[in-house]
Amino acid sequence: MGDEHGEPVVDLQLDRAHSARIYDYMLGGKTNFLADRTAAGSVLAVFPAALVAARINREFTHRSTRDLARAGLRQFLDIGTGIPTPPNLHEIAQGVAPDARVVYTDNDPIVLAHAAALLRSTPQGRTAYLQADVTDPGAIVTAPQVLATLDLSRPVALSLNALMHFVPDGDRNRAHEVVEELKAALPSGSALAMSHATADFSPEAMARISDIYAAAGTTVTYRTKAEFARFFDGWELWQPGITLPHQWRPDDPGDATHVTDAEAACYAAVARKP
Template sequence: MTEHEPVVDLQLDRAHSARIYDYMLGGKTNFLADRMAAGSVLGVFPAALVAARINREFMHRATRHLAGAGLRQFLDIGTGIPTPPNLHEIAQRTAPDARIVYTDNDPIVLAHAAALLRGTPQGRTAYVPADVTEPAGILSAPQLLDTLDLTRPVALSLNALMHFVTDDGRDRAHTVVETLKAALPSGSTLAMTHATADYSPDTMNRILGIYREAGTALQFRTRAEFLRFFDGWELLDPGVTLSHQWRPDCPEDATHVTDAEAACYAAVARKP
């Protein structure tokens, strides 16, 4: 580090949603504060490990489907700690020329960004350090504009992200998503998951309190509120489902998890 480079505060004494998720997925890039928060969540919701895994598996299936359907550009916001296989690995297995831009606001994700940039020679990957609540900055970032052509369809991924954007009386989350959708051309897609309290409100309200005490704002949304994120776009079959029910690789996969254990809606839609 040179004397001119800023010192980045990784805030390792505070739990961070990306690192809690990393712990739930069995990753190694998490710290005491993250593990303590995760332990508290598991104390009231033991199925959190299952919910994290099936949420990640939805991303794999959706990405594989979209790459197979011809999408060659992917924008993954709220990337999280790299956990193989990452989105670019899934997309480039089907389409080696796929281009992927990752973005996250956790400086530890930035520190691990090199793992996200090891793509195929035919494709490209890039990383943008940014916050989803400032979508204009993401869309205008040089790294994004050098990698993606926003006049051609883009597959936008918002995986387990928007429940960390609270509305505070301003419908902020839907405004952010509409800004991102408006910047993408016809044929683009939105793949999204979002935690819900529809199936176990008491348990999920306790989880809200745990995250709040750890310094992370969280807002669960109903099915109707989740559906609003796709306004004006055409939902792909089977529409809005729980995360484990969206096009499972094997039909029996959707029967091994209860709706309350999944606690997360999922859907993919295309811009007309």
């Protein structure tokens, strides 16, 4: 079924809460609806620090992208982009290196509807958008949008922020398999920036949050610090290694003391491929 121009009509399911729109609400965005705000309210009722956790995760994305660009990375592959909330990754990267190239990837048609905001590149650089699912990494690294924008024979910064906890393990540690496939497709000198929710600090509250997401049709899989560390196997961690998002190279050292581990409820790290 299509619209008046014959284009397929996408059901955005606005009557159901969606993880991307819940996150948008937590960040103070405007692309969210009653079902999303209701679910967000339920999360905040059991975990009032959710707004803090969303903010510090977003700030980690900004700092890690900036530092990767300063270290010479000029190509970025951001999977699990989410609804655009300025400043977006390309704005941070191109603020350091105007010639930076960025490919955004998400499986959510709502993100696709807002992709124009992700394509406002500097004249020297380039951005592209690919609708794809992280659970099919082969389709991502061979997609025309990726191959036309990035040179996969040169280092690429892979961003998997606040994404892999939405990929269940199943019977074979699928989440780790997916990341290994993506890592294998990138050359020496590439980097992985990643954050991931954990129940290590507040197991009861996080279990209740998992139930809220499950009621909206989304599975959340928390991982321990050791399980998170496995995503970086074979790559060299940047200092300070695996830590909480607000403790990863804070702009102001005092910022790292204002949030507790339980409020952060997330691990973050950056690593480089030897």
